[in-house]
Amino acid sequence: MRSTFGQYIPGASVLHRMDPRVKIVLTVLYVVAVFLTGSLIGYAALTAFVLTAIFLSRVGFGTVMRALKPLLFIIIFTTVINLFFNSTGNTVLSWWIIRITDAGIINALRISYRLTLLITGTALLTLTTNTVDLTDALERLLRPMKLIRFPVHELAMMMTIALRFIPTLMEETDRIMKAQKARGADFETGGALKRAKAMVPLLIPLFVSAFRIASDLALAMEARCYHGGEGRTRMKTLRLGRLDLWAGMAFCVVAAAVVCDQCGLFAFADNAVRGLIFPGGAL
Amino acid sequence: MDKSGNVGYNKTKTKTGEFMDAIRIENCTFTYEGDTLPAVDHVSLTVREGEFVAILGHNGSGKSSLAKLMNALETPDEGTVTVAGMRTDETDKLWQIRAEAGMVFQNPDNQIVAAIVEDDVAFGPENIGVKPAEIRRRVDEALAAVGMSAYAKHAPHTLSGGQKQRVAIAGILALQSRIIILDEPTAMLDPLGRREVLDTIRRLNRDDGITIVLITHFMEEAALADRVFVMEDARLVAEGTPREVFADRDMLRRTGLTPPNPVRLRNCLTDEGLALPADAFTDEEVIEEICRSL
Numbered sequence: 155m156r157s158t159f160g161q162y163i164p165g166a167s168v169l170h171r172m173d174p175r176v177k178i179v180l181t182v183l184y185v186v187a188v189f190l191t192g193s194l195i196g197y198a199a200l201t202a203f204v205l206t207a208i209f210l211s212r213v214g215f216g217t218v219m220r221a222l223k224p225l226l227f228i229i230i231f232t233t234v235i236n237l238f239f240n241s242t243g244n245t246v247l248s249w250w251i252i253r254i255t256d257a258g259i260i261n262a263l264r265i266s267y268r269l270t271l272l273i274t275g276t277a278l279l280t281l282t283t284n285t286v287d288l289t290d291a292l293e294r295l296l297r298p299m300k301l302i303r304f305p306v307h308e309l310a311m312m313m314t315i316a317l318r319f320i321p322t323l324m325e326e327t328d329r330i331m332k333a334q335k336a337r338g339a340d341f342e343t344g345g346a347l348k349r350a351k352a353m354v355p356l357l358i359p360l361f362v363s364a365f366r367i368a369s370d371l372a373l374a375m376e377a378r379c380y381h382g383g384e385g386r387t388r389m390k391t392l393r394l395g396r397l398d399l400w401a402g403m404a405f406c407v408v409a410a411a412v413v414c415d416q417c418g419l420f421a422f423a424d425n426a427v428r429g430l431i432f433p434g435g436a437l
Numbered sequence: 438m439d440k441s442g443n444v445g446y447n448k449t450k451t452k453t454g455e456f457m458d459a460i461r462i463e464n465c466t467f468t469y470e471g472d473t474l475p476a477v478d479h480v481s482l483t484v485r486e487g488e489f490v491a492i493l494g495h496n497g498s499g500k501s502s503l504a505k506l507m508n509a510l511e512t513p514d515e516g517t518v519t520v521a522g523m524r525t526d527e528t529d530k531l532w533q534i535r536a537e538a539g540m541v542f543q544n545p546d547n548q549i550v551a552a553i554v555e556d557d558v559a560f561g562p563e564n565i566g567v568k569p570a571e572i573r574r575r576v577d578e579a580l581a582a583v584g585m586s587a588y589a590k591h592a593p594h595t596l597s598g599g600q601k602q603r604v605a606i607a608g609i610l611a612l613q614s615r616i617i618i619l620d621e622p623t624a625m626l627d628p629l630g631r632r633e634v635l636d637t638i639r640r641l642n643r644d645d646g647i648t649i650v651l652i653t654h655f656m657e658e659a660a661l662a663d664r665v666f667v668m669e670d671a672r673l674v675a676e677g678t679p680r681e682v683f684a685d686r687d688m689l690r691r692t693g694l695t696p697p698n699p700v701r702l703r704n705c706l707t708d709e710g711l712a713l714p715a716d717a718f719t720d721e722e723v724i725e726e727i728c729r730s731l
Contacts, residue, residue, distance in 0.1 A: 286552050318552040321594035370547035377510060377540040378550075378608060379532045379564040389559035389572040 162284045168397055169211040169282040174291035176398040180405050181279045188271050191412045197267060199411040203404065204275050213281050221277035222270065229269045236262035289313045294392060307383025315371070323364065330359045457522055459616050459648040460484040460507055460538070465516035467506060476502035477513070478671035486615070489642045489649040491659035491679075493694060494668035500652045503668065504620045507650065508538040521615065536565055538616040539609025543624050545601035546594075554596070554604055555580065555589040561612040572611070579610035582645075583637050599630025603637055610641075616648040617641070623658065635661065656683070656697045660718060667692060683718045699723040 164170075169177070188200060208218050222229070236258060243257025280288070293310035300306050331341065334355050341352050460483070467477040476499045484490050494500040505511040506518050509525040521537045523530040539561075542548045551557040555576050562572045580586045583603040593601060602622050609617055619638065623631040639661060641647045651662060659665045665682045667675040669692045675682055683689070683700045696704070699720050706727065707713050717726045 286556065314551060318550065318593070321592070322546050325594070367547050370542065370544055371550065373510065374540075374542055374548035375550060375560075377508060377535060377542075378561040378612065379535050380560070381532070381564065385566045387563050387566050387569060387572065389556070389563060389569055389576060391569050 161281065163213045163217065163281050164284075165212055165282065167210060167212040167282065169207060169278065171395075171397060172282075172401055173392050173394055173398045174283050174287040175295055175392060176394065176401060177279055177283055178288075178291055178295060180401060181276055183405065183409065184275050185272060187409055187412045188268055188275070190416060192264065193415050195415045196412045197271070199408045199415075200271055200275075203408045204271060204278070206404070207278055208274070211278055211282050213278075218274050218277055218281065221281070222273055225269070225273055229266050232269065233262045233266040236265050285317050286314070289317070290388075290390065291392065307386070311383075319367065322367070323360070326363050326367075327356065327360055330356055330363070334359075457486065458483050458519070459486040459488070459521060460650070461517075461519040462503075462506065463517050463519075465506060465513040465518060467502060467511060467513045467515075469502075475499075475514075475671050477506065479516075480668075480671075480673045481516075482666055482673060482676065484616075484648060484650060486648050487642075487646045488664065489639070489651070489662045490664045490666065491651045491653060491662035492666045492668060493653060493656065493659045493682075495654060495693060498668040499671040500668045501620050502671075504540065504618050504650070504652050507616075507618050508540050509534045510540070532565060536561070536612045537614055538618055539612055539614035541602060541605045541609065541617065541619040541622045543621040545598045545605065545625060548605050549593045549601060552592055553589075554585065554591050554593060557593065557604060558607045558611050561608050565612070575611045575613070576607075579607040580604075582610055582641065583607045597630055598626040599633035602626065602630070602634045606634075606637060606641075614647075616650065618650040618652070620652045621654070622651075623653070623655065631658075654694075656694060656700075660697050667694070680716045680718055684716045 184200070184203070187196075191197060191200065208215055211218075237254060238252055238258070240255055240258030240261055241253070243255035243260075245253055246256050246259065247254040283291075289310055292313075293306055296304070296306045296309075335341070339352065339355055341349065341356070343349075344352070462480055462482050465477055465480050466475050468475040478499070480499075480503065492500045492503060502511065506513055506525070507520065509518075509520070509531055512518070512526050518525040520534045523534050523537070525534055549557050550560050558576045558579055559572050562575055567575070577586070577589075580589055583606050585600065585603050585607060588596060588600065588604075593604065596604065605622075606617065617638065619634075622634050622638075626634065635658060638649050638651065642649045649662075651658060653659060660679045660683070662679060665675075665677065665679050666673055667682060667688065674692060675685060675688050683696050686704060689696055695701070697718065699722070700718050703713050703717055703723050703726070711727075711730055713723075713726050713730060717723045
């Protein structure tokens with residue numbers, strides 16, 4: 155099954171209709187919250203938040219979970235590392251050079267769950283926001299950076315053009331590939347090195363063609379009065395709506411829970427739960 | 438401004454009471470940097486407003502360079518180019534000139550900037566700082582004018598060549614250009630796409646009075662124009678109505694241009710001794726002339 159990470163699933167759900175700027179900001183804050191929290195209460199709050207978001211996005215639980223696929227290896231790897239190479243806490247299992255401690259188990263669970271939350275939350279952003287809106291929102295959010303001469307408009311324009319020309323360059327690659335095959339080029343057989351070498355007659359014409367397209371496009375942009383970001387307006391304006399307010403408030407509640415938790419306000423509840431899992435009372 | 442308060446220059450009369458020329462090229466010479474031979478050599482021509490002119494010529498005849506002179510993408514080394522009363526060497530008028538005289542290029546793919554059709558049409562007006570609500574209105578109007586409203590939210594790479602060129606034309610209409618310069622817009626299109634584009638520009642010319650400069654090497658397309666200019670080796674070698682230009686067999690032979698099929702048939706029959714008038718050039722006219730002479 156193909157991974158859905160970074161993909162956009164068209165729809166008209168509450169999440170799709172939110173202002174992309176709000177979605178980006180909330181995602182960033184959410185990532186911070188995920189890294190900040192270390193307790194069960196914090197994780198529960200964030201899990202509730204992300205599950206609600208998945209439900210509201212209407213892209214399907216399975217779709218969101220499939221986003222985990224390319225990062226599954228990293229999750230397993232960090233989990234294993236944490237499980238085996240933790241020397242603090244009480245030993246639960248000991249065999250040969252391996253010693254698994256209860257602190258190790260807790261850490262491993264924590265890390266893998268943290269990564270899962272991180273990936274599903276950020277995947278939701280790209281699943282419900284198309285790349286054009288994402289670029290637009292980024293340009294607007296980064297606008298204050300202009301004060302320190304950061305080329306915000308140029309960067310956004312480059313991203314827009316890159317996105318626009320991906321399919322064009324794919325077609326071009328296909329065309330060149332066919333042309334080279336017609337001349338007897340072989341892209342499919344041989345070892346890795348041979349196949350890498352076979353790419354040269356594909357890449358060079360592709361580069362030449364990319365430069366030609368760039369020069370054509372620059373001329374066409376100039377002909378349509380393009381002269382940088384100075385004095386430029388945009389057709390699509392972003393306006394904050396009621397949806398964005400609600401999303402913001404919902405996140406505030408979650409963030410408040412995480413912060414209170416970090417300050418130790420919910421320590422009693424946390425201890426009670428841990429007491430249930432580890433009656434020995436290791437932590 | 439005329440009595441109705443319209444500021445469009447096409448309604449404006451000069452002090453002498455004549456209508457202003459859309460494009461006036463006076464004795465222009467232009468050489469690309471690093472080249473020894475000029476790409477445009479002492480060319481003078483005038484395009485009146487509301488007119489549909491075609492510039493014919495082979496590859497390398499200088500017709501594309503002439504197009505670039507017409508909207509200040511290049512400025513002449515000698516002579517002057519005036520677009521809607523503004524000289525192209527006045528740098529402060531640059532954006533006004535380019536908004537007045539829009540340009541459609543040959544390759545439909547390499548002139549579309551945005552990843553959504555309506556965003557691309559909005560690109561021009563965004564560049565000159567038009568207010569968002571006004572851009573929205575212009576974009577909707579422009580897409581309707583080229584019959585592409587249904588594709589407003591589509592990605593450009595899913596469109597056919599002819600549709601892409603119509604989007605490019607809409608992008609110029611959204612700038613409210615009164616002049617459209619098309620540099621071989623149909624060269625990379627299939628016959629259907631070619632027809633779509635030609636029908637669109639004829640309609641814009643006829644119904645909205647937009648001045649059209651069509652650069653092409655297809656004689657059939659030039660036959661649609663009010664006037665035809667023929668370029669050869671950087672020089673202007675002929676000008677006149679399509680009827681006049683296609684009647685000049687010596688010039689056509691010299692420049693190596695192939696006349697439209699009815700003209701070729703007429704020429705062959707004349708060579709075989711059939712007495713036909715020398716200026717018939719449409720299918721209907723030639724058929725009629727042949728029937729009459731038989």
